[in-house]
Each structure stands twice: as structure tokens, then as C-alpha cells.
Amino acid sequence: MAVGQARDLLRWRSPLRTELWAARLTAALEPDEVGPFLRELAEDGSAESRLTLAALAAVDRTGWPWTESSPESKEGAEAGSEARSGAGVMRVLGVEVPGTTEADLGLPGWVRRMGQVTCEGAWYGKADPYGEQTLAVLSFRYANGKEPHILVVGIDQPNGGLAVDAVVEEVTFLDDLGLSPAEPGVVAGRVLDAFELGDRIMGAQVADTLPAVRPLAIARALAVPGLVRQAPDGTMADFHDLPDVPGAREAFEKLAEFVGERPLWWSPARVSQFLTSWLPREAILSDPAVAAMPEVVRAWSRFNGAHPAVLHQIDVDAPRLPALMADESLAGLGKRIARQQL
Structure with a gap:
């Protein structure tokens, strides 16, 4: 089947279509199938094989995620196929295929463009x-x-920031997304962080289409120069509309602690969790900060989209906040210990 599909790809002469096909093929191979499949390709020797x-090889990132102890380096990844080939040996999907190098494959020139991409934004x-x-x-x-x-790449926020879907599309697809420009190295790092987190979570719920795109997505992210892993989200730093009331700064510091590294996630349910559960359980606040909290949360919500359902949830939950904060039975263990130390 692979040889038949490769025959069509040789006619189409499309590096992108071929890489997408290779990513799907990679995802379809079971671990115990990789070695025999590669040996069969090497022995066949046809142009399709x-x-x-x-x-x-173009979508092979078996050395990822990179660690400081890894024998390979990020520079090796950026060098593309040269980092995975040696004299008489090509490394594919973590398996050395002897007697073959990419330089010796004798394929058309367009094949060498696979993986050789420039990030433009x-x-x-x-x-x-x-x-x-x-x-x-x-x-x-x-x-x-x-x-x-x-x-x-779609990145789930409620479950910690793992990759849940990915697609490769034409550039015009971007027009309908309404996103803001960002630093390529930071975005590429977030993509890698999201895939790495997903690899650590057993049984993570992701789209059925994700595995077939994952190899190419990781290869593309690794091709971006200036990767920044675990980059902090600067959204909170861009917020400058703090209400001019006593206790507002103290209240905002607790809000920032709650939203953490996922400040774009701000739904009615999360607002309610913050006001009725997290604050009474975790936060020690002065009376002015408790009084200022509803206005601080409203200001943050306006900055974060001003969605009517979010603002309505604040109106529902905020009046209960003073009583909830005063109810010592709601305090968690950490809050109780902290109070004893005051």
C-alpha cells in the first residue's frame, strides 16, 4: 500500500503532501512493525521505497523531547536530515537502516526540500x-x-495545556481565526510543551485526527529558530485597568495566583470557582481586599473579553464572598496553618 501511494506522490512532486503522508504513515505503524517495515523498504530498493x-526521515523526531543529557542537540534537529544520517546509514524512526543514506537515494531534487522550511510568522x-x-x-x-x-495546534486549558488537535492548512485559513501575532520561538515552544504534556498523561482525550499530524507538527516546531520552552504568558502584565479602590492590588495578586499560566481561560464556571471555592479555601485577604475583589474581577473580565455570561456570574457570586471568606469551616489545611503562623 505504501509503495502504491508513494508512486502517486512521485508524480505529484509535492514536498508538503509527501510529508503529511509520511506523518500519517508514522502514526499508523505499531512499534514492533517499524523495524521489519523499514528493512523491507531498504531491500526493495525501488524509487517508491x-x-x-x-x-x-523528514518527519522523524525520535530524539524529542530534547534534554540536556541527550547525545543530540537542538542544533542537530535544525540541521534536518544531516543529523540523522551517517556514512552508509540512515536513521529513520529511531532505527538505523544500513546501506542507505539520504544522499544516495537518487531521488528527484524536490524530495530534498522536505523538512527544509522557513518559519515566516x-x-x-x-x-x-x-x-x-x-x-x-x-x-x-x-x-x-x-x-x-x-x-x-489546539491546546486545552482546563486540563493543563496539552495538545488536543492539530491541522496543516493553507495560509488563508488564518484569516478566520482572529489571533494576535506572537514571537515564533515562543509559540513553537508552546506547541512542544503541549505535546510533551500530552505524552505524560495516560488516556488523555484528544481528537482522532491528532496522531496523524503529530509527527509533522513536532518536526515543524523544532525547525523554528530561537525556541523558548515553558515561556510565561504575558497577558497579566498587559492588564493596566486596576480599580482605584483600597485593597485592589492585594486582590489582584490573588487573582493572578489563581489564573496562573493560563490567563486566557476565563469562563463563567472558572469565575464561580474562584469566588465561591478557591478564595474561601486558599486565600487570606484583608477586609479591604475582600471588598475590592468583585470590582477587580469585573475589571479583569472586561479586559479578557467582557463576555456577558462571565459578568453575570460575577453579579451572582460576588455578594456571597464576604460571608464565604468569614466561614472558617471552608478554609483548607494550608490556609489554616498559615493563619496559625500569623
Whole structure:
């Protein structure tokens, strides 16, 4: 089947289409199938088999995630196929295929453009009104300037920021997303962080389409220069509309502690959790800060989209806050211990 599909790809002469195909093929292979499949390709020696090897190598990132102790480096990843090939040996999907190097495959020149892309921009922002999912977008173009495309990765916020879906689309797809430009190295780092988190969580719920795009998505993110891993979100620092009332700064510090590194996620349910559960359980606040909290939360909500349902939830829950904060039975263990130390 792979050889038959590769025959069509040789006619289409599209690096992008071939890489997407290789990513799907990679996702379909079970671990115990990889070695025999690669050996069969190497032994076959046809142009179709050689293209399949080259395409799999182009999306191969078996050394990821990079660690300081890794024998390879980020620079090795950016060097592309050269980092995975040696004299007489090509490394594909973590398996060394002897007797073959990418230089010796004898394939058309367009094949060498696979993986050789330049990142031309990045965008980041909410995928939905409440930011329960964010979108990280990177745009790329091949070395010859052809086949511009974007990678779009959906990142779940309620479950910690793991990748839940990804697509590769034409650049015009970006027009309907309404995202803000961002630093490419930061966005690429967030993509890698999201995939790495998903790899750590067993049974994570992701879209059925994600595995087939994942290899190419990781390869594209690793191709972006100046990667920044675990970059802090600067949204809170951009907020400058703190109400001019006593206790507002203290209240905002607790709000910032609650939203943490996921400030774009601000839904009615999260507002209610903050006002009726988290604050009474975790926060020690002065009386002025408790009094200022509703206005602080309203100001933050206006800054974060001013969604009517969010503002309505504040009106519902805020009047209960003084009584909830005064109810010592709601305090968690950490709050009780902290109070004893005051």
C-alpha cells in the first residue's frame, strides 16, 4: 500500500503532501512493525521505497523531547536530515537502516526540500470565547518559496495545556481565526510543551485526527529558530485597568495566583470557582481586599473579553464572598496553618 501511494506522490512532486503522508504513515505503524517495515523498504530498493524512507526521515523526531543529557542537540534537529544520517546509514524512526543514506537515494531534487522550511510568522490566542482552548499557529514556506502553509495546534486549558488537535492548512485559513501575532520561538515552544504534556498523561482525550499530524507538527516546531520552552504568558502584565479602590492590588495578586499560566481561560464556571471555592479555601485577604475583589474581577473580565455570561456570574457570586471568606469551616489545611503562623 505504501509503495502504491508513494508512486502517486512521485508524480505529484509535492514536498508538503509527501510529508503529511509520511506523518500519517508514522502514526499508523505499531512499534514492533517499524523495524521489519523499514528493512523491507531498504531491500526493495525501488524509487517508491526510497521515497518512503526519505519521507519518514523528514518527519522523524525520535530524539524529542530534547534534554540536556541527550547525545543530540537542538542544533542537530535544525540541521534536518544531516543529523540523522551517517556514512552508509540512515536513521529513520529511531532505527538505523544500513546501506542507505539520504544522499544516495537518487531521488528527484524536490524530495530534498522536505523538512527544509522557513518559519515566516506565528500567532496565538483563544479558540473559543472563554479560552478553554487556545490556538498556536506557525506559518512556513519551503526553501524554494513554494507551498506556504500553516500549522494550527489546539491546546486545552482546563486540563493543563496539552495538545488536543492539530491541522496543516493553507495560509488563508488564518484569516478566520482572529489571533494576535506572537514571537515564533515562543509559540513553537508552546506547541512542544503541549505535546510533551500530552505524552505524560495516560488516556488523555484528544481528537482522532491528532496522531496523524503529530509527527509533522513536532518536526515543524523544532525547525523554528530561537525556541523558548515553558515561556510565561504575558497577558497579566498587559492588564493596566486596576480599580482605584483600597485593597485592589492585594486582590489582584490573588487573582493572578489563581489564573496562573493560563490567563486566557476565563469562563463563567472558572469565575464561580474562584469566588465561591478557591478564595474561601486558599486565600487570606484583608477586609479591604475582600471588598475590592468583585470590582477587580469585573475589571479583569472586561479586559479578557467582557463576555456577558462571565459578568453575570460575577453579579451572582460576588455578594456571597464576604460571608464565604468569614466561614472558617471552608478554609483548607494550608490556609489554616498559615493563619496559625500569623
